[in-house]
Amino acid sequence: MKRTIGAAVFVTLCAIGRIASAQEVDARITQLVTAVSQDRLSAILRKLQSFETRSSLSSLDSTTRGAGAAREWILQEMRGYSPKLQVSFDAYTVPPQGPRITRQIDLRNVMAVLPGRSPRRIYISGHYDTVARPGGQGATNATPPDPDAAPARPADPTAPLDNLAPGVNDDGSGTALTIELARVFSQSGIDFDATLVFMCHAGEELGLVGARLHAQRAIEQKLPIVGILNNDIVGNDKGGNGIVDGATIRVYSEGPEDSPSRALARFVQRWGGIYVPSHKVRLMSRPDRFGRGGDHSAYNQLGFAAVGFRESRENFTRQHDERDTFEGISLAYLAQNARVNAAAAAELALAPPAPVVYTDRGAPMISRAPSGYDANLKWTASPGAVAYRVFWREAWGPDWQHDMKVGNVTNVVLPNMQIDDYVFGVAAVDAAGHESTVSAYVSPARANTPIKTAGQ
Ligand SMILES: [Zn+2]
Numbered sequence: 208m209k210r211t212i213g214a215a216v217f218v219t220l221c222a223i224g225r226i227a228s229a230q231e232v233d234a235r236i237t238q239l240v241t242a243v244s245q246d247r248l249s250a251i252l253r254k255l256q257s258f259e260t261r262s263s264l265s266s267l268d269s270t271t272r273g274a275g276a277a278r279e280w281i282l283q284e285m286r287g288y289s290p291k292l293q294v295s296f297d298a299y300t301v302p303p304q305g306p307r308i309t310r311q312i313d314l315r316n317v318m319a320v321l322p323g324r325s326p327r328r329i330y331i332s333g334h335y336d337t338v339a340r341p342g343g344q345g346a347t348n349a350t351p352p353d354p355d356a357a358p359a360r361p362a363d364p365t366a367p368l369d370n371l372a373p374g375v376n377d378d379g380s381g382t383a384l385t386i387e388l389a390r391v392f393s394q395s396g397i398d399f400d401a402t403l404v405f406m407c408h409a410g411e412e413l414g415l416v417g418a419r420l421h422a423q424r425a426i427e428q429k430l431p432i433v434g435i436l437n438n439d440i441v442g443n444d445k446g447g448n449g450i451v452d453g454a455t456i457r458v459y460s461e462g463p464e465d466s467p468s469r470a471l472a473r474f475v476q477r478w479g480g481i482y483v484p485s486h487k488v489r490l491m492s493r494p495d496r497f498g499r500g501g502d503h504s505a506y507n508q509l510g511f512a513a514v515g516f517r518e519s520r521e522n523f524t525r526q527h528d529e530r531d532t533f534e535g536i537s538l539a540y541l542a543q544n545a546r547v548n549a550a551a552a553a554e555l556a557l558a559p560p561a562p563v564v565y566t567d568r569g570a571p572m573i574s575r576a577p578s579g580y581d582a583n584l585k586w587t588a589s590p591g592a593v594a595y596r597v598f599w600r601e602a603w604g605p606d607w608q609h610d611m612k613v614g615n616v617t618n619v620v621l622p623n624m625q626i627d628d629y630v631f632g633v634a635a636v637d638a639a640g641h642e643s644t645v646s647a648y649v650s651p652a653r654a655n656t657p658i659k660t661a662g663q
Pocket of ligand 1: 334377378411439440
């Protein structure tokens with residue numbers, strides 16, 4: 208029911224149904240997802256706990272305790288997985304500043320890069336640093352939220368902060384997930400188009416410091432980061448109120464509703480649902496939980512697409528507390544969350560880049576031509592794409608309602624579809640059926656032009 212006129216494909220909409228079941232499943236991704244090991248996650252978490260604290264303010268000179276020992280172990284562990292993985296410290300010297308950085312610190316993210324055929328980068332991340340405060344997060348939650356609450360301090364604020372802070376869930380869980388996926392991806396034998404980066408951040412508990420510094424460096428070095436899947440507190444399925452939920456994971460993303468971060472969040476839900484159907488992704492249309500933050504927001508603030516994974520039922524009495532130990536972890540739950548990350552990152556890294564749907568001047572390439580009442584969608588071809596999938600939904604709704612695959616074209620006309628009534632988007636599809644995130648056509652905000660009045 209398609210006919211090609213000139214460069215555009217005209218589509219008769221009566222022939223199209225919702226074809227969300229038509230995506231192609233890649234057996235290699237299924238195998239990669241299956242390779243996530245609960246036993247490996249367990250071993251990593253026990254090792255992380257053994258450092259007793261991984262605070263970025265802790266002593267760095269011990270080989271068995273504190274952040275220095277922990278980061279060295281993470282580096283060596285990932286180096287052992289595959290010669291393809293380029294593992295290094297992403298290091299910064301940070302002088303004292305703000306309420307939390309009480310002394311100069313040698314701050315090091317641990318970064319493992321799995322080069323792809325193209326330089327565009329997809330990150331899977333967590334933070335390995337920890338904190339424990341008197342009363343923990345439970346006490347913080349019971350009083351008015353204070354996101355800047357200061358950690359316990361030694362008598363001398365310039366001395367190392369070495370109090371017990373095991374941080375097995377916050378964020379040993381996200382760190383173990385990241386390390387395990389570095390293993391699974393680097394040993395998969397898959398030749399990914401995108402470059403994958405497995406990043407264990409430092410300094411999150413000091414104000415997202417490691418993530419902010421890396422995001423700044425990425426801007427300076429023009430690193431083409433296209434998406435960050437950040438995992439922070441993803442290993443516990445038993446809420447402090449007694450409610451247990453081991454079958455869902457929350458994914459937070461900043462708006463507005465068709466921002467690149469929201470596109471990434473929808474992508475996670477869609478492909479997580481295909482490769483890990485037993486685990487439900489709950490999308491949250493807000494940057495994060497009330498009064499709480501995470502490293503994905505540091506990337507958002509510098510313009511990168513990033514989402515935050517958070518367990519569905521938190522136990523605040525264990526967070527930021529000496530009680531954040533291995534006993535508070537559900538390994539089966541953490542493994543499922545790792546599999547959702549793996550599915551989304553693998554699909555994204557195998558797919559072509561998302562189509563560009565804006566002109567160089569920032570105008571969306573959508574019009575009412577040729578009749579004046581049609582939806583005429585144009586985009587720039589993505590390298591590696593052999594087809595595209597067009598999506599649309601009513602202009603009041605959070606997620607795509609309809610989609611259809613079109614051929615290797617860069618222009619589609621949907622007759623009598625009023626562009627004012629729907630949101631449209633397009634994804635790039637390669638020969639094996641891998642799909643990019645959806646690039647949406649968004650009407651740009653109009654600048655305010657103050658009106659002059661006479662006599663002023
Ligand atoms: Zn955290």
